[in-house]
Amino acid sequence: MVENEQDLLALATQLSGLTIGQLAARFGEIVPATQHKAKGWVGQLIERALGAKAGSLPIADFPELGVELKTIPVNTKGKPRESTYVCTVQLRQQYGITFEQTVVYQKLRRVLWVPIEAEPAIALIDRQIHAPLLWSPSETQLNQLREDWQELTDMIALGELEMISAQLGEYLHIRPKAADARSLTTATNFLGEPTMTLPRGFYLRSSFTEQIIKSIDLTCS
């Protein structure tokens, strides 16, 4: 059981260098041949290895520590291959919410990043777990996120959700987050009336996570 950040980081560091296959073997898990039908599998394996337990609750993975766990697929140059999901977007109108009160901020204030090798040419079972990084956003990063969040949140508050595309937001943006394109959830339209729409999620662009992941080399060299 991990009791503090130091223990958590130490445990995550012990995993670095292992392959997905080696870690899976410790838990008697069979590694899927492909992630096509097992998209969150690696993330859940790491969660298990580190003792994360928040499950599907909308809170940090390590509630006592206030730390969120994020695995991030990287190529051989250590660059993220995908954007990173943060949380579901609250689409019903909320007034006077500050960025610091949002789930976005709560999730990102303290994150344990675990980069995972994700070259298509390398079989999933042979991919290596990289050195972890315990991170908090800098003032600059926080301001960048707050700006994007404010812009997008303002549009939602004005009922302009349908005008939001993934192109908006320099570092934090909004994309669909659902089982499929037919999923529906309640939002508020420009008339202030309830309306059904596709559920959305906040995602971090890889240009943002790349900045973060880069700092691992600085701290380890």
Added chain:
DNA sequence: GAGTGATCATCC
């Protein structure tokens, strides 16, 4: 359905 874990697949 809503939330978690994400990657896939197509378009530009």
Added chain:
DNA sequence: GGATGATCACTC
């Protein structure tokens, strides 16, 4: 080749 929109698996 990267970004965008769509999708998969699982839990409760």
